[in-house]
Amino acid sequence: xxxxxxxxxxxxxxxxxxxxxxxxxxxxxxxxxxxxxxxxxxxxxxxxxxxxxxxxxxxxxxxxxxxxxxxxxxxxxxxxxxxxxxxxxxxxxxxxxxxxxx
Amino acid sequence: xxxxxxxxxxxxxxxxxxxxxxxxxxxxxxxxxxxxxxxxxxxxxxxxxxxxxxxxxxxxxxxxxxxxxxxxxxxxxxxxxxxxxxxxxxxxxxxxxxxxxxxxxxxxxxxxxxxxxxxxxxxxxxxxxxxxxxxxxxxxxxxxxxxxxxxxxxxxxxxxxxxxxxxxxxxxxxxxxxxxxxxxxxxxxxxxxxxxxxxxxxxxxxxxxxxxxxxxxxxxxx
Numbered sequence: 001x002x003x004x005x006x007x008x009x010x011x012x013x014x015x016x017x018x019x020x021x022x023x024x025x026x027x028x029x030x031x032x033x034x035x036x037x038x039x040x041x042x043x044x045x046x047x048x049x050x051x052x053x054x055x056x057x058x059x060x061x062x063x064x065x066x067x068x069x070x071x072x073x074x075x076x077x078x079x080x081x082x083x084x085x086x087x088x089x090x091x092x093x094x095x096x097x098x099x100x101x102x
Numbered sequence: 103x104x105x106x107x108x109x110x111x112x113x114x115x116x117x118x119x120x121x122x123x124x125x126x127x128x129x130x131x132x133x134x135x136x137x138x139x140x141x142x143x144x145x146x147x148x149x150x151x152x153x154x155x156x157x158x159x160x161x162x163x164x165x166x167x168x169x170x171x172x173x174x175x176x177x178x179x180x181x182x183x184x185x186x187x188x189x190x191x192x193x194x195x196x197x198x199x200x201x202x203x204x205x206x207x208x209x210x211x212x213x214x215x216x217x218x219x220x221x222x223x224x225x226x227x228x229x230x231x232x233x234x235x236x237x238x239x240x241x242x243x244x245x246x247x248x249x250x251x252x253x254x255x256x257x258x259x260x261x262x263x264x265x266x267x268x269x270x271x272x273x274x275x276x277x278x279x280x281x282x283x284x285x286x287x288x289x290x291x292x293x294x295x296x297x298x299x300x301x302x303x304x305x306x307x308x309x310x311x312x313x314x315x316x317x318x319x320x321x322x323x324x
Contacts, residue, residue: 027129043132045168046226047188050197067202067241074236083133 006096008059013099017092020055024048032088039083049086056095064098072097109266110279113158113177116147117270121143121171125189139172140165147176164230166193173275182263185229185277186223190269194216201225201240209247216274221245224265224275229256229261231278239289240286259283 006013022029025042038044050066057064072094077085118139127135143154144165148158151254156178164175166187175185198207201315206221207310213220228243229235237258245265252265 025129031129039129040133043136047197047222052198054196054200056209065241067239068241070236076285080236 002063006099008099013092013095017088017095020052020059021088022092024051025054034089035087037084038088038091039084044086052091055071056091056098060095060098062098062101068098103208104142105145105266108150109175110177112151112154113175113181113183113219113279114147114150115275115277116143116145116150116172116174117268117275118142118146118172119273120307121309125225133293134194135170136167136172137182139170140167140174141172142264143172144174144176147174151176159201164277166226166230170236171270171273171278173277175277177279181280182233182261183277183279184227184229184263185228185272185275186226187270187275188219188223188226189275190216190219190272193222197222202245205246216223216269219274220276223267224252224254224278226263227276228263228280230258232256232261253281260274313318 008016018029018032021027021032021038023044023076025038025044025048026040027079031042036042038048051065053064053069073082073086076090076093103118103121107115111117120139133276144163147163148161153163156176160179161176161181162183163177163182163186164171164183166185168187169189171187173187175183175187177183191223195218198221201221202210207217210217210220218235223243225243226235227242229239232238233244242257244256244257246253252267254263254265255261256263260282264281265276265278267274267276271276
């Protein structure tokens with residue numbers, strides 16, 4: 001996202017997350033813009049989020065239990081109604097949290 | 103296309119699916135299409151519930167949708183109901199390994215090639231029924247199977263749900279219900295006069311039920 005400088009294997013985490021989201025949801029990377037709702041706007045389904053976690057596992061070269069994504073959502077987006085609320089920024093924040101675990 | 107199937111006493115499963123392969127849509131339109139399918143499924147299940155004397159405002163409900171298809175489970179308010187619909191080919195063994203412990207994987211052996219999809223849909227359905235899906239999915243839900251059928255244990259609450267599933271073309275629909283003996287279920291409103299038989303005309307869906315446990319006679323009709 002704007003101002004992000006986190007690098008993963010020489011690539012910005014922002015670009016990496018956008019590519020992963022685009023790949024999982026089978027949408028052009030240009031559609032993965034800040035603030036876009038992954039479910040309502042890009043058609044993401046619950047199983048797509050498990051694929052996002054798999055791709056983050058592979059890209060970040062670490063094991064990421066899926067339950068951690070669930071707990072992250074619960075903490076960051078309490079109250080449910082996630083259709084409008086999960087954005088690329090949410091995925092990036094999760095990826096950053098995972099990197100900080102190291 | 104829409105069908106409704108009575109899956110337990112005073113519980114109906116509505117299903118809606120496209121007549122052919124889902125057409126390519128803009129990403130933003132998929133959401134609306136899929137929600138519309140779930141709404142059609144819900145309408146079918148609500149209609150069956152009404153015919154059995156169960157008023158919609160006294161209903162509990164769970165919905166799911168994917169790839170132009172929708173499912174809705176409707177029953178009396180207060181029951182823990184959960185439903186999930188998934189394309190069988192969408193769920194891989196990697197998904198299943200993430201979802202299941204070794205005993206759960208073994209318990210679903212009977213499902214053959216549908217095992218990963220069943221694992222996913224059953225846990226999703228149970229998570230919805232738990233009322234707190236983010237908290238318990240997937241590790242807080244334990245799938246068991248024996249001669250009595252499928253069960254999902256919600257670890258935190260010690261609640262045990264009955265599970266079942268149907269195939270609908272290339273979709274798998276799993277649902278969970280409370281484990282309540284039909285004889286202990288109180289008649290919902292108006293069933294004494296409507297006798298709960300109105301769903302039978304709607305219950306002839308061309309779906310493959312995986313259980314023989316859906317043939318309960320309404321308690322109020324006995």
